[in-house]
Amino acid sequence: MKKIKDLLADLGNRHHKDLGKKLMAAVAALVMLGGMAGASTMALADDATGHGNVTNTRMDGNADQTSASYLSMVKVTSPGLSEPKHTKSIEYQGNGKYTLKLDVTGKDASTSTTTTTPIDIVLALDVSGSMRYPFDGYDSGQKLEALKKAVNSFLDETTKTNATIENEADKVAVSLVKYANESVDWIGDDNCRGGNCTQIVRGLTTNTDSLKNNVNRLWASGATYADAAMTVAERALSAGTRANAKKYVIFFTDGEPNHYNGFEGSVANAAIAKSKELKNAGTTVYSIGVFNGANPSEDVAYTSNTNRFMHGISSNYPNATGYRNLGTRASGDYYYAASNSAQLKRIFDDIQKTITEKHVYTGVSITDRLSGYTGQSGIVYDESAARIFDGKTFYKVTGGVTLNATGGAAGETPPVADTDYTLWYSEDGNGVVRAEFAESYELKNDMTYTLSYDVEPTDFAYQTYAKTGYDATGDADTGATSAGEAGFRSNETAQVCYTTDNRSNCVDYQHPVLQVPVANVTVTKEWADAQPADGTEVRMHLKGYDDAVDHMVTLNADNHWSDSFVKLAPGGIYTLRRGDRRLHQSRR
Incomplete structure (x- = not known):
């Protein structure tokens, strides 16, 4: 027989495991426009009394063009958000059925939310004699007046930012330090040897509006004691009482570091050494130059001593010990240059906007286009409720697809279906599933949104397996039966699209695979x-x-x-x- x-x-279930899967850094964008090819500024040899030889050179281009270049750069270097964390996985349910899961996690890098990290900022401003002169022969205003205008605009916007922060202890605090001649220990606006003392004009204060009065009374006379400036800046930060505050120094100059005239290497190195102490303690240091030849883009091996000094004093080189010993370049840009007064104000305005705008994900959608090997299982949709996406007709899902939210802050409410998001299905190709969030809905910080639905192998998958076997390998982190395993790709394409910082983008998900029973x-x-x-x-x-x-x-x-x-x-x-x-x- x-x-x-x-x-x-042996058509039993396989063993499977589940796949789960601010005022904060507010001044991290406090940057200035890097010197650009073809641009030059006034050359001035500063001295202890504020007198020097002025050479006027007209800048190529205009302020609008220069500022536009700056804006394109700050968009790249601003502390906004990159792509959101997103994963895709597949989970075997038995009997030839699978569940696909596509998730995206929200992030809030805002600097003006109610939960903030306090920030202490020291503005170390050059008030040497050369600050009385214009940027160039075609700019009628003094550099000092241009600086006052820009700083006051920044303080106005900081006042607005502080108004959005309820807790006084979390507001932005700013200190004003002026530097020119030797330093003194007391707070004030005093004269040393016929020029400005280097001193704290105003200690850290969250009353940034009143700080404008101190800015407006600044006057220009003296040398450029950059070393004393960093020592006094450290003193101003140390006087702060907020141990958890993020600390920043903005070092501004229009000339070479010196006690008398020209570039003095000992002064430059002493300033860099003090800056290194600050950087070692976690302080971020920005340097801003408005002097002749200021150009952060030049190769430090061939650029001027003053450009090397400006790099070394900034956080571009965290371990610099001198202008000839810069060490290893860090990521990010912390030395920038401006070329005229209009640009200087515009830069401050744009920086303030950058550091206080909300950095979140909005306009989010998740789209999963199934492959020929995969068919949806159990999706129900209403053909009377249709909408067009990317030229394809989608119908509103009434069953078989879910969007769940997990994580986030305690008490955070999940999104509401048909208010905060809508689920859609298209019959195009082998089927397309889409979750569309409301345009204004902001993904919540650390909340993970998971789109889930069931699928199964198609007849084409069975036939192909029988004839030729599998044709793909599952990407990493796509599930126990998928990651590194042979199978058929579940989708042709899968993307999450989003908008952040006025920029829209789409990024791809991984490719899971499924197997036929x-x-x-x-x-x-x-x-x-x-x-x-x-x-x-x-x-x-x-x-x-x-x-x-x-x-x-x-x-x-x-x-x-x-x-x-x-x-x-x-x-x-x-x-x-x-x-x-x-x-x-x-x-x-």
Whole structure:
């Protein structure tokens, strides 16, 4: 008697594991426009009394063009958000069914939210004699007046920012330090040797509006004691009482570091050494130059001593010990240059806008386009509620797709269906699932939004597996049955699209794979009477899927007259033969 035994055996479930998957850094964008090719500014040899030789050079281009270049740069270097964290995975449910999960996690890098990290800022401003002169012969205003205008505009905007922060202890605090001649220990606006003392004019205060009065009374006279400036800036920061505050120094100059005239290397190195102490303690230092030849873009190996000094004093080089010993360049840009008064004000205005605007994800959508190997399972949609996305018709989903939210702050409410988001399905191609958030909805900080729905292999997947096997390998972190495993890709494309900082972008998800359920077919030869003679063999031939499947097993006494055809794809017609004689035909 001959028979096929255990047809489609071992179609049990596999073992699977679940896949789960500010005023903050407010001044991290306090940057100035890097010097640009073709631009030059006034050259002035400063001295202890404020007198020097002025050379007027007209700047190529105009303030608007220069500022536009700055804006394109600050968009790249601003402390906004990059792409959101997003993952895609597949989970086997048994019986040939899978669940696809696409998630995205919100992030709030805002600097003006109610939960903030306090920030202490020291503005170390050059009030040497050369600050009485204009940027160039075509600019009627003094550099000092241009600086006052820019700083006051910045303080106005900081006052507005502080008004949005309820807790006084979390507001932005700013200190004003002036520098020119030798330093004094007391707070004030005093004269030293006929010029400005280097001193704290106003200690850290959250009353930034009143600080404008101190700015407006600044006057220009003296040398450029950059070393004293950094020492006094450190003193101003140390006087702060907020241990958790992020600390920043904005070092502004229009000339070479010196106690008398020209570039003095000892003064430059002393200033860099003090700045290194600040940087080692976690302070971020920005340097801003408005002097002749200020150019952060030049190679430090070939640029001027003053440009090397400005790099070294800033956080561009955290381990710099001198202008000739800069160490390793850090990421980010902390030395910038401005070329005229209009640009200077515009830069301050744009920086303030950058550091206080909200950095969140809005206009978010998740779209998953299924591959020919994958079909949706159980999605219900309303064809009377249609909408067009990317030229394709989508219908509102009424069942079979979910969007769940987990994480976020304590008490944070999840999004509401049909108010904060809507689920859609398109019959285009092999099917497209889409979650569309309301344009104004902001993904909440550390909240993960997971789009889920069930899928199963298509007939095409079964046929392809039977004929040629799998054609892909699952990407990393896509699930226990997918990551690094052979299979068919579940989707053609999958993307999350979003807007942040007025920029829109889409990023791809990983590619999970699924497998078709397979069966082992065991064939046993049973002898009705006595066992055959030694050496007897029986060859069994199995064909299926239009002869794409063509397997042979040999039954004999050694295998107890039993063997198996393994990993057969269900869904096709299989024919079992002994030699050329058909013994059995079966369809799953």
